[in-house]
Amino acid sequence: MYALYAWGNFISEVGLDRRPAWLDPAVLRGEQQVIDESLMIGDTDTLLVDGPGTFFEVDGDDENLVPGSELIGRDLSGVKWRVSRIRAATDGTREDALRIVAVIEEDGDYYEEDERHEYNSVPVGEVVTLWEDSHGQWTLALVKL
Secondary structure, eight states, rough: EEEEEOHHHHHHTTTTTGOGGHHHHHTTTTOOOOOTOOOOSSSSSOOBBOOOEEEEEEEEEEEEEEGGGGGGTTTOTOOOOEEEEBBBBBOOOOHHHHHHHHHHHTOOEEOOOOOOOOOOOOSSEEEEEEEEESSSSSSEEEEOO
């Protein structure tokens, strides 16, 4: 099984990482999408999100990211939180994840990262391929779960 994760400066620069819609229990259970016209990479359509598989930073702890599914029913009022790694909604196949990447690459601003990071930048599975945009706004990772 494969997953596609996205993160970068863009989500914090537009305040997308702290929007209350992320904590909607229906989003965290995967029953509903986060609908936000800012949730796009380049000139693509709005990115569909796997809420339960999206990772959150809670209380400023960026080393122990929490999947959305573990936030269901958790009281985060008064707690500093933000979205850290957005998991794109796919059917779990490598081909479906790469379909999303192909649309994004049509923008022309994305390139495949040749060097692997020394650590896994996504706290699950194994990063197979990384892509970055030339503006430093987005990083994408294809992860084998």
